[in-house]
Amino acid sequence: xxxxxxxxxxxxxxxxxxxxxxxxxxxxxxxxxxxxxxxxxxxxxxxxxxxxxxxxxxxxxxxxxxxxxxxxxxxxxxxxxxxxxxxxxxxxxxxxxxxxxxxxxxxxxxxxxxxxxxxxxxxxxxxxxxxxxxxxxxxxxxxxxxxxxxxxxxxxxxxxxxxxxxxxxxxxxxxxxxxxxxxxxxxxxxxxxxxxxxxxxxxxxxxxxxxxxxxxxxxxxxxxxxxxxxxxxxxxxxxxxxxxxxxxxxxxxxxxxxxxxxxxxxxxxxxxxxxxxxxxxxxxxxxxxxxxxxxx
Amino acid sequence: xxxxxxxxxxxxxxxxxxxxxxxxxxxxxxxxxxxxxxxxxxxxxxxxxxxxxxxxxxxxxxxxxxxxxxxxxxxxxxxxxxxxxxxxxxxxxxxxxxxxxxxxxxxxxxxxxxxxxxxxxxxxxxxxxxxxxxxxxxxxxxxxxxxxxxxxxxxxxxxxxxxxxxxxxxxxxxxxxxxxxxxxxxxxxxxxxxxxxxxxxxxxxxxxxxxxxxxxxxxxxxxxxxxxxxxxxxxxxxxxxxxxxxxxxxxxxxxxxxxxxxxxxxxxxxxxxxxxxxxxxxxxxxxxxxxxxxxxxxxxxxxxxxxxxxxxxxxxxxxxxxxxxxxxxxxxxxxxxxxxxxxxxxxxxxxxxxxxxxxxxxxxxxxxxxxxxxxxxxxxxxxxxxx
Numbered sequence: 001x002x003x004x005x006x007x008x009x010x011x012x013x014x015x016x017x018x019x020x021x022x023x024x025x026x027x028x029x030x031x032x033x034x035x036x037x038x039x040x041x042x043x044x045x046x047x048x049x050x051x052x053x054x055x056x057x058x059x060x061x062x063x064x065x066x067x068x069x070x071x072x073x074x075x076x077x078x079x080x081x082x083x084x085x086x087x088x089x090x091x092x093x094x095x096x097x098x099x100x101x102x103x104x105x106x107x108x109x110x111x112x113x114x115x116x117x118x119x120x121x122x123x124x125x126x127x128x129x130x131x132x133x134x135x136x137x138x139x140x141x142x143x144x145x146x147x148x149x150x151x152x153x154x155x156x157x158x159x160x161x162x163x164x165x166x167x168x169x170x171x172x173x174x175x176x177x178x179x180x181x182x183x184x185x186x187x188x189x190x191x192x193x194x195x196x197x198x199x200x201x202x203x204x205x206x207x208x209x210x211x212x213x214x215x216x217x218x219x220x221x222x223x224x225x226x227x228x229x230x231x232x233x234x235x236x237x238x239x240x241x242x243x244x245x246x247x248x249x250x251x252x253x254x255x256x257x258x259x260x261x262x263x264x265x266x267x268x269x270x271x272x273x274x275x276x277x278x279x280x281x282x283x284x285x286x287x288x289x290x291x292x293x294x295x296x
Numbered sequence: 297x298x299x300x301x302x303x304x305x306x307x308x309x310x311x312x313x314x315x316x317x318x319x320x321x322x323x324x325x326x327x328x329x330x331x332x333x334x335x336x337x338x339x340x341x342x343x344x345x346x347x348x349x350x351x352x353x354x355x356x357x358x359x360x361x362x363x364x365x366x367x368x369x370x371x372x373x374x375x376x377x378x379x380x381x382x383x384x385x386x387x388x389x390x391x392x393x394x395x396x397x398x399x400x401x402x403x404x405x406x407x408x409x410x411x412x413x414x415x416x417x418x419x420x421x422x423x424x425x426x427x428x429x430x431x432x433x434x435x436x437x438x439x440x441x442x443x444x445x446x447x448x449x450x451x452x453x454x455x456x457x458x459x460x461x462x463x464x465x466x467x468x469x470x471x472x473x474x475x476x477x478x479x480x481x482x483x484x485x486x487x488x489x490x491x492x493x494x495x496x497x498x499x500x501x502x503x504x505x506x507x508x509x510x511x512x513x514x515x516x517x518x519x520x521x522x523x524x525x526x527x528x529x530x531x532x533x534x535x536x537x538x539x540x541x542x543x544x545x546x547x548x549x550x551x552x553x554x555x556x557x558x559x560x561x562x563x564x565x566x567x568x569x570x571x572x573x574x575x576x577x578x579x580x581x582x583x584x585x586x587x588x589x590x591x592x593x594x595x596x597x598x599x600x601x602x603x604x605x606x607x608x609x610x611x612x613x614x615x616x617x618x619x620x621x622x623x624x625x626x627x628x629x630x631x632x633x634x635x636x637x638x639x640x641x642x643x644x645x646x647x648x649x650x651x652x653x654x655x656x657x658x659x660x661x662x663x664x665x666x667x668x669x670x671x672x673x674x675x676x677x678x679x680x681x682x683x
Contacts, residue, residue, distance in 0.1 A: 181682065182444075182464075191431060195431075199674060199678065202677050203423050203674050205529060206420075206673045207419075210522060214410055214416075214518070217517065218410075243309050248506060
């Protein structure tokens with residue numbers, strides 16, 4: 001029994017560890033990926049100078065904007081700081097799940113997106129963090145690169161690379177019909193019964209966990225109270241006895257207190273009486289106060 | 297003479313232009329129908345006192361949204377740059393529902409649930425309405441994402457319905473929200489016949505043990521444990537559950553009274569006004585009156601009936617395993633839907649019809665607040681599967 005419990009705990013720990021390693025999300029420059037590149041550009045994507053040059057697409061896999069400014073691009077791991085991507089530029093801010101293209105043409109004077117090395121003479125592409133030491137991502141350029149055919153991840157950010165059917169600079173590498181998870185569920189479970197069973201199980205599990213927690217917490221609580229009652233019978237008796245008063249009695253006491261407080265006043269209510277005043281003269285009936293004086 | 301002629305031309309052309317801008321010139325039959333629906337909502341809220349806090353803003357919002365206008369003047373709720381469009385941003389992006397959940401958490405007392413934790417399971421069972429409606433919606437030809445958004449009506453929780461539909465099927469959100477709030481208001485009409493049909497007289501007379509006193513430590517532990525246990529399982533429910541339990545901790549910690557008072561007072565009032573008015577205004581006849589909207593209304597009624605069925609039948613099932621004296625009155629099963637506190641009130645009213653001294657309200661509040669948690673978890677599950 002104990003062994004099986006240990007196994008279950010170990011299994012859960014493994015799942016947790018595996019999951020956490022799989023889904024490390026830094027939400028920073030570490031989320032950037034080299035996503036697609038073209039080495040021989042004959043009649044493909046045109047740069048901002050109207051020329052066909054090799055290009056590299058960087059993809060931001062995070063769900064927030066990441067600034068690539070300050071990072072380095074290189075084609076030599078021994079020289080990680082080969083091209084410094086300037087900071088303080090709007091263009092270097094890559095939106096969530098967005099893209100930025102660099103032109104590897106060796107013409108760095110043409111702007112910040114033009115690198116100081118050319119892909120045609122490169123064997124790899126690497127992206128380093130702003131400290132110039134931490135490697136964010138790298139890809140070895142396979143031999144046999146084709147003219148106007150890009151090499152990239154088959155899906156944005158995925159680990160599998162291949163020649164892509166369509167060049168997709170600043171766009172999703174996945175260009176085939178993509179079936180959403182909702183559509184897959186619709187195909188696999190057209191009646192909705194499978195979904196109902198799975199979802200109800202999850203809802204029950206969530207509330208069952210809460211139920212078990214509070215069921216056993218209450219037991220522990222009651223046991224502690226009994227213990228404390230037996231240890232200090234005189235001092236704590238009064239306190240624990242008051243704890244055991246049922247909800248109805250508490251409600252009655254609360255209502256009585258509320259009514260008592262509502263009926264309390266800082267000053268007593270005034271009593272008005274209508275009876276004849278014995279004194280015949282009163283300022284209230286005096287004509288002197290009733291007449292307007294003439295202005296002087 | 298020539299001058300006066302051109303002056304009259306000028307006046308007539310501008311009057312005719314003005315007339316083309318009036319609501320009368322742009323009015324359609326759909327607008328009239330929607331205005332009538334809005335007036336019915338306002339009537340029900342004022343004369344019958346059915347959920348007035350919701351039906352007044354929504355009803356008036358329907359009137360606001362269905363004053364026909366000449367398009368392009370940045371007036372309508374769907375026109376970028378209009379004031380209503382800015383207010384609608386909170387609905388479209390699911391901002392208002394979590395804020396409402398914060399207020400609900402700050403005003404909800406979970407004591408009834410903590411004192412008898414098995415009532416939590418009723419809150420889970422009643423979520424059957426969501427998945428029953430999901431299956432029917434699929435059968436009627438709605439896409440899985442649309443069916444999920446429609447199904448959540450069965451959770452009987454307006455903010456959750458708005459939150460989920462804004463993610464899964466934004467184009468159906470108006471109809472789903474109106475349907476959810478309408479049936480929440482009609483809980484006293486829909487639930488009693490189902491409850492009576494599924495129970496016998498002996499079951500209706502079951503007396504439950506009075507709830508035990510709940511300690512302060514348990515009350516403080518509830519929101520913390522509730523958040524950790526439910527959101528570790530369904531993180532997609534975090535916006536709703538996180539805010540619900542946070543609001544409850546503000547209340548139960550007793551050291552943040554000012555924050556709790558703001559959350560359950562001015563803040564929830566402001567958000568309720570904004571969400572009610574904008575959801576109502578989103579029912580512009582030109583986009584709202586479709587066959588799909590009618591289908592959603594019909595499915596909404598079914599989802600409430602199935603939810604009530606699920607809750608009551610689960611209590612009967614649970615009673616098979618409980619000893620005499622510990623049994624649960626199945627009339628509180630309906631309260632598993634999260635229409636707080638209306639469905640708990642229905643349990644009390646129906647219970648009193650059979651025994652004038654058997655007060656079920658406190659017991660029914662347990663599954664009722666569990667229903668709030670259950671529907672938020674269910675929304676999280678749907679979101680993770682269908683988004």
